[in-house]
Amino acid sequence: KAGVTQTPRYLIKTRGQQVTLSCSPISGHRSVSWYQQTPGQGLQFLFEYFSETQRNKGNFPGRFSGRQFSNSRSEMNVSTLELGDSALYLCASSFLAPDTDTQYFGPGTRLTVL
Amino acid sequence: QQQVKQSPQSLIVQKGGIPIINCAYENTAFDYFPWYQQFPGKGPALLIAIRPDVSEKKEGRFTISFNKSAKQFSLHIMDSQPGDSATYFCAVASAGTALIFGKGTTLSVSS
Numbered sequence: 001k002a003g004v005t006q007t008p009r010y011l012i013k014t015r016g017q018q019v020t021l022s023c024s025p026i027s028g029h030r031s032v033s034w035y036q037q038t039p040g041q042g043l044q045f046l047f048e049y050f051s052e053t054q055r056n057k058g059n060f061p062g063r064f065s066g067r068q069f070s071n072s073r074s075e076m077n078v079s080t081l082e083l084g085d086s087a088l089y090l091c092a093s094s095f096l097a098p099d100t101d102t103q104y105f106g107p108g109t110r111l112t113v114l
Numbered sequence: 115q116q117q118v119k120q121s122p123q124s125l126i127v128q129k130g131g132i133p134i135i136n137c138a139y140e141n142t143a144f145d146y147f148p149w150y151q152q153f154p155g156k157g158p159a160l161l162i163a164i165r166p167d168v169s170e171k172k173e174g175r176f177t178i179s180f181n182k183s184a185k186q187f188s189l190h191i192m193d194s195q196p197g198d199s200a201t202y203f204c205a206v207a208s209a210g211t212a213l214i215f216g217k218g219t220t221l222s223v224s225s
Contacts, residue, residue: 107156
């Protein structure tokens, strides 16, 4: 069974630009969550999607947005990039919900903002 | 306000030692307490998880101890090996909510 895949793996952008990251969950998984990981703040929850609807949202500014498609694939978008957005962005999927089923993480997208 | 506090930040043990990582939480509504392991360049992977109806759970060399009254839970790694060197995260969640992670503990097991 293929794991969670994320593309691209590495990305370099400049301040003010926008970026879109993609996540393909494990086949059959309907819940997709996104996290930002930085050395100082650790793993911070961005949002969770289930059946194309945002089910939970973390405490991030509106510049961070996401969506989920009917095949459960998900994208997250960051507009007007800031230097502080440099981080590893992790996608995770679970069958129904992260608190009832094992949540599997992808390898992440390393975003560098210059 | 940090909803889950993890300690220590880093830990060095000898091979065969028993590292212990602790987490404390405030919200009594939390009912799911997993531990994740992360190697460099990889995403975190679920190691073991516990619900509040039991006080201990073992899976192989990994044990979670849970103290509901103290609102604390800990991970014990028996007979630690150099291959256990990684970053460990505790997390908490309640029904229908996302996982909230601790800040992580970097474990080094020397041979």
